Amino acid sequence: MPIAPDLIALRRYTPEGGSHNLIVKHGNWSCGTPDTDGADGAHFGPVGKETFIPIAEAAQTTATAPIVAGAEPKTISLLELIAWVTAHPDSGLPFRYHLGADGAIDTLDEIHLP
Numbered sequence: 001m002p003i004a005p006d007l008i009a010l011r012r013y014t015p016e017g018g019s020h021n022l023i024v025k026h027g028n029w030s031c032g033t034p035d036t037d038g039a040d041g042a043h044f045g046p047v048g049k050e051t052f053i054p055i056a057e058a059a060q061t062t063a064t065a066p067i068v069a070g071a072e073p074k075t076i077s078l079l080e081l082i083a084w085v086t087a088h089p090d091s092g093l094p095f096r097y098h099l100g101a102d103g104a105i106d107t108l109d110e111i112h113l114p
Helices: 078-087
Strands: 007-014 021-030 043-046 051-063 074-076 093-099 105-110
Touching: 007 043, 007 078, 051 078
Parallel strands: 051 105
Antiparallel strands: 007 021, 007 093, 021 043, 021 051, 051 074, 093 105
8 A cells, every 4th residue: 555645653853953853654544544533443554764854843733632632633832742742752643744845844733543
């Protein structure tokens, strides 16, 4: 199955090189594509090597549980994301992302899976 071009499993954070970088693995869905609440039993599986992707200071980030309380997406700051990732390395939570013109993530949305 091909790797989804806009999905990543979040592994860790590093400020290496003087910028904010997420350490991620790309991946794909098994057992079909999830519906909006993930209820069809789909599973996101990371594959391949870990890579670095820079994330913009002003990136629009939404998160759900376990990063924030509840299943409804909530907007969080980059500092909140960094704090959670630092406290929970290698979580592998799936996110959909978009790169801006500068090659850094400008939009990052956690995909809620029950």
